[in-house]
Amino acid sequence: MTGHIRKRGERSWAILVDLPRGPDGKRRRKWHTVHGNKKDAQRKRKELLHEIETGAYVEPARMTVKEYLTKWLSSRGSKIGAKTLERYQQLADHHIIPCLGAIPLSKLRPLAIQEFYEDRLQNGRRKGAGGPSPQTVLHIHRVLRAALTQAVRWQLLARNPVDAVEPPKVAPKEMKTLDEPATVWLFTAAEGTRFYIPIVLESTLGIRRGEIFGLKWADLHLGAAMATICRSLQQTRAGLKEKMPKNGKGRPITLPQFTVDALSDHRKAQDELKALFGKDYQDHDLVCPLSDGRPWPPDDFSSAFGRFRKKCRLKIRFHDLRHSHATQLLGQGVNPKVVSERLGHSSVQITLDRYSHVMPNIQEEAAQKTDTALRQAIEKQRRPVS
Numbered sequence: 001m002t003g004h005i006r007k008r009g010e011r012s013w014a015i016l017v018d019l020p021r022g023p024d025g026k027r028r029r030k031w032h033t034v035h036g037n038k039k040d041a042q043r044k045r046k047e048l049l050h051e052i053e054t055g056a057y058v059e060p061a062r063m064t065v066k067e068y069l070t071k072w073l074s075s076r077g078s079k080i081g082a083k084t085l086e087r088y089q090q091l092a093d094h095h096i097i098p099c100l101g102a103i104p105l106s107k108l109r110p111l112a113i114q115e116f117y118e119d120r121l122q123n124g125r126r127k128g129a130g131g132p133s134p135q136t137v138l139h140i141h142r143v144l145r146a147a148l149t150q151a152v153r154w155q156l157l158a159r160n161p162v163d164a165v166e167p168p169k170v171a172p173k174e175m176k177t178l179d180e181p182a183t184v185w186l187f188t189a190a191e192g193t194r195f196y197i198p199i200v201l202e203s204t205l206g207i208r209r210g211e212i213f214g215l216k217w218a219d220l221h222l223g224a225a226m227a228t229i230c231r232s233l234q235q236t237r238a239g240l241k242e243k244m245p246k247n248g249k250g251r252p253i254t255l256p257q258f259t260v261d262a263l264s265d266h267r268k269a270q271d272e273l274k275a276l277f278g279k280d281y282q283d284h285d286l287v288c289p290l291s292d293g294r295p296w297p298p299d300d301f302s303s304a305f306g307r308f309r310k311k312c313r314l315k316i317r318f319h320d321l322r323h324s325h326a327t328q329l330l331g332q333g334v335n336p337k338v339v340s341e342r343l344g345h346s347s348v349q350i351t352l353d354r355y356s357h358v359m360p361n362i363q364e365e366a367a368q369k370t371d372t373a374l375r376q377a378i379e380k381q382r383r384p385v386s
Helices: 038-054 065-076 082-100 110-123 134-153 180-190 196-205 209-214 257-280 298-311 320-331 336-343 348-354 356-382
Strands: 003-009 012-019 028-035 226-229 232-236 239-243 251-254
Touching: 003 038, 012 038, 028 038, 065 082, 065 134, 082 110, 082 134, 082 232, 082 239, 110 134, 180 196, 180 320, 196 209, 196 257, 196 320, 209 232, 209 239, 209 298, 232 298, 251 336, 320 336, 336 348, 348 356
Parallel strands: none
Antiparallel strands: 003 012, 012 028, 226 251, 232 239
16 A cells, blocks of 8 residues: 655645545545645655554544544543543543534534533533533533644644634632641641641642652652652552653752651651561552552542541641642742742743732732832931931
């Protein structure tokens, strides 16, 4: 099976491929247009021939939304985390494909997508009446938009129909946080339990749940009070997977002395546990493993923390401790850029948007400091020269 390449313009190439013969036995061929250089065209020809040989090829004009989503999701496997890919697949399987999957991709219109969103909000629940939350439908919107943006790049669509659709509005959730006295109370309640170190790390570093359970002793430099957050442990249907940073680098975080002391004591206790288990201890160098050293599945931890939370009559989630750390720092006047770096946000704007409720206090403090500095300068200027 061959694929012929022909130049059409300055940066345009045409690829002619032979398709499997039709039911009538007649020869079938298909032209594909590629924009770029000759290497791009050669790469595309190789992809097309491989798809034809493996039976994965679908003619663009006949490709359905379901067929396209299947192709798009398979292309995302090496570009996003396993947990994220699993969530995309769930949204596609449970919502997008059952409602839009049979529509030819080239005939998908904004009105059909808008009606799909409305249907999900009313009837999208898999069990029982009603639909999923507007937040879930917003996630569906984002997945579909990302998928069809790629379809435009692949020249399967001239424009993205999702761009003309109004996504569902989601009311911001009230953020629950702990202040410093309440945080200390929680430390006291958790001390001596297996929840203590995860709670301390979440409350004093603001790192994510998966980052806590992927943290290794090799990532810590207790003498210098530093940690490098360079992996996250994700729990998927296929099992536990380590997710590395997109840039291949970890982010450094300075440790409070309180956290250094807690980790030092924790390491001594962990060494004693290793001695107790002996050869049965499965050492992965993890800071927060299960008792026998195996990785602690994050979802299992959350379930156990839920029971601990009820026992303590605590009305916040574990993730809210991350919010508490950010809120406390911003309330203390710490630069938002520093807070953003500790949390691992991709930009400081995300931090400012998410914690805008703390900003008024910071603005008032800034105004007061400016006023004080100016008044001191004026007073100094008015003093008579001796």
